[in-house]
Amino acid sequence: LPKECQIYLIKFRMFGFIKKISIVILSAFLVLFVTIFLILWVFSNDLPNYKFLLNYEPPVSSRVHAGDGQFIAEFALQKRLFVPFEAIPKNVINSFLSAEDKNFFKHPGIDAKGVTRAIINNFKNYLKSKRLEGASTITQQVAKNFLLSNEITFKRKFKEAILAFRIERALSKERIMELYLNQIYLGQGAYGIAAASLEYFDKPINKLEYEEAALLAALPKAPSRYNPFKFKKIAKKRRNIVLKNLYKNQYISIDQYNELLKKDINLKPREVKLIEETNYYSEEIRRILNDQYGYDKLYKGGLSIRTPLDPTYQVQAVKALREGLELYDRRHGWRGVLANRKDDLNWFSSVSNLKLEESLNWKVAKVIKMEEFFVDIETEDKEIGKINFETINWTKKSFKELFKLGDIIYVKKIKKNKWELKQLPKANGAIVVMDPFTGRVLSLVGGFSYNLSEFNRATQAFRQPGSAFKPFVYALALENGYTPSTLILDAPMVMEQGIDLKLWKPENYGKKFYGPSTLRTGLEKSRNLMTVRVALDVGLSKIISMTKKLNIYNNPEELFSISLGTAETTLLKLTSAYSTFVNGGKKIIPIM
Missing domain, CATH: 1.10.3810.10 (Biosynthetic peptidoglycan transglycosylase-like)
Known part of the structure; x- marks a missing residue:
């Protein structure tokens, strides 16, 4: 072939080759484009709606503070x-x-x-x-x-x-x-x-x-x-x-x-001083807010809650209640050990459910050695110490009568290596401290240990106030013409309570009778018979009406025994009612 033809043929072949390469590249791009399109189409179908992020507000903790600003609790998911x-x-x-x-x-x-x-x-x-x-x-x-x-x-x-x-x-x-x-x-x-x-x-x-x-x-x-x-x-x-x-x-x-x-890592964990002492108070706050605002607002709404709680009063109230319950319990003697783990080398983990609040400073301990005048113990923290005989006088028993090797008990440190025996009180109680002029609850303790029982005995426990109710009967008497010097007969009496009910025969404490006595004496000496006679004269309907106005009772039974405090109420309600005596008869509503 002529040279010109050869050159033309080479160019033609080159053009064909380039054309094929171009087709391959374009096909590859087309396949890639279709693949990407299909992937986007497939995965875009069921995508969640992202536009809510424009106005999204994340769930924020609600924080509770005492009257002086101290942080005491947090409610959050x-x-x-x-x-x-x-x-x-x-x-x-x-x-x-x-x-x-x-x-x-x-x-x-x-x-x-x-x-x-x-x-x-x-x-x-x-x-x-x-x-x-x-x-x-x-x-x-x-x-x-x-x-x-x-x-x-x-x-x-x-x-x-x-x-x-x-x-x-x-x-x-x-x-x-x-x-x-x-x-x-x-x-x-x-x-x-x-x-x-x-x-x-x-x-x-x-x-x-x-x-x-x-x-x-x-x-x-x-x-x-x-x-x-x-x-x-x-x-x-x-x-x-x-x-x-x-x-x-x-x-x-x-x-x-x-x-x-x-620079080293210097951590400083957040110190919250009052968490344990205020558990009952903050839990009551949680219940109130949950009822008023609902679960979502409380746990996600970032509420800033200021309470009237006084930290000093609260700490002292917790201390006073615990000491009082312990003293009462000790007067009734020793009831026994918590458990026995003589052959259990890993006893620490088996008694973890017995741990109490750190504010009590009690430790779970095991008796590891016994002598006549002392015993050696090992605490949950693997600390070795002694309990001396003079610290267990309240039990009126010897160490041999109290313990066996391996017994698990509560102890509290007195000083270095010296511990005293502790016992959980069987009885329980509550304290409410309130400003009688405003109703601000400055302190509230609902029991000996929140870890052991979350039941709040100040707000949830309905109990008979007994003689604590009598001042309201006498106050009503003063409103109905009685004076402190009015004479009232203190003598035996029997009353009918209604169809199919037994006769009621109230008595004084000590079963003694003192004849005519002044109203003031009846209140001071807490005389049952005089109180019932005042109630008879004033009228049951007036007493019940007064208890409802003061929010002591809601719907009490219409029995004259109510004058001796036989109906049930809570400590918080009774404390609120008592505030009326201090503030000139004005009814107040508890504020927490």
């Missing part, structure tokens, strides 16, 4: 305090960006560079049998935490990516960061940076140092694994990685970086 983006300091934001997503303010929801880097690194990690790393952006984590599950599947990752793009179009970067920092779990039961700052450092986020912010930013990846209370070395190593990233991202200088690396 998740321990969280919401902080708007504007109030979050730069060092906290920079720390989380360096730990989780340094390109957050640049990418459209997915970080292409991060994904590429993760693919390369994961290939190397796979060959070296190392742990694979993720490439989720903060936006993707918001999509996962709010809208998806934690399952590790390609399906979830595709949905996460699609949602990330859509969230970025609907929300500002600041709003996405705000949602993320308030939602994430950071260990120790704390959700969000504000709660975590209090939990680990007992300070608000605006007072966090860089090394503290870096520690918090180190936690989202694995809160349990990096828990600084349990694994301080691992947590510090992870924190230092965040500090290194802060330096690489030019948020801190080389001098700052070197200085921060030297």
Whole structure:
């Protein structure tokens, strides 16, 4: 063939080859496009609605404070305090960006560079049998935490990516960061940076140092694994990685970086002094608020609750009730040990259910040696001590009569290595301290130990007030023409109570009778017969009407024995009614 023909033939063949290559490339792009379209179409069908994030408000803890501002209780499904983006300091934001997503303010929801880097690194990690790393952006984590599950599947990752793009179009970067920092779990039961700052450092986020912010930013990846209370070395190593990233991202200088690396992790757990002493009070607050506002508002609404509780009164009331019940119980002697674990080497765990409030300072202990004038014990904390004979005089028994080797008992430390025997009171009680002019409940204790019994004997226990009711009968008498010097007969009497009911024959304590006595004497000496005669004269209907007005009883039985306090009421109601004697007859409503 001529040379020109050969050149033409070569060009023709080249054109055909290029045409084929172009068709292959176009076909590949078409297949890729169709594949991507199908994937997006399949995974976009059942995506959750992300638009609620525009106005989303996370569940926030409701916190209860005493009259002086002391924190006493928290009601929450998740321990969280919401902080708007504007109030979050730069060092906290920079720390989380360096730990989780340094390109957050640049990418459209997915970080292409991060994904590429993760693919390369994961290939190397796979060959070296190392742990694979993720490439989720903060936006993707918001999509996962709010809208998806934690399952590790390609399906979830595709949905996460699609949602990330859509969230970025609907929300500002600041709003996405705000949602993320308030939602994430950071260990120790704390959700969000504000709660975590209090939990680990007992300070608000605006007072966090860089090394503290870096520690918090180190936690989202694995809160349990990096828990600084349990694994301080691992947590510090992870924190230092965040500090290194802060330096690489030019948020801190080389001098700052070197200085921060030297700093140890200094934790300061949040101190709540009154939690145990106020359990009964705060539980009553919870019941009241739950009835008034409902469950969701109480546990998710972030209520700030100020109570009239006086911490000093509360501590002293708890102390007084416990001491009084103990003294009463000791007068009735020793009832026996809690259990026997003579051959149980792991007895500590088997008696964990016997532990009481720390405020009692009681310990569960095991008798390990017995002598005539002392016994050796081992406490739940594996501390060895002695109980001397003079501390058990109240039992009126010897050590041999009281114990056997291996017996489990309660003890309280007197001084170094010296302990005294303790016994849980069988009887129980309650205390209410109230301002009689305002009704503010300054202190309320519902029992000896909240750990053993949550039943509140101040507000839930209906008991007969007995002679404590008599002053109301005498007050009614004064309103109906009696004077303190009015004579009333103190003599035996028998009354009919109604059809098919037995005759009622009230008696004085001691079964003695004193003849005509003044109204004042009847009140001072708490004379039953005089009280009943006053009630007969005043009239049962007036007594019942008064008890309803003062909210002592709701619907008491119409029997004259009510004058001696046989109907049932609560201590809180009775205390409120007594306030009328102090404030000039004005009815008050308890305020908690």
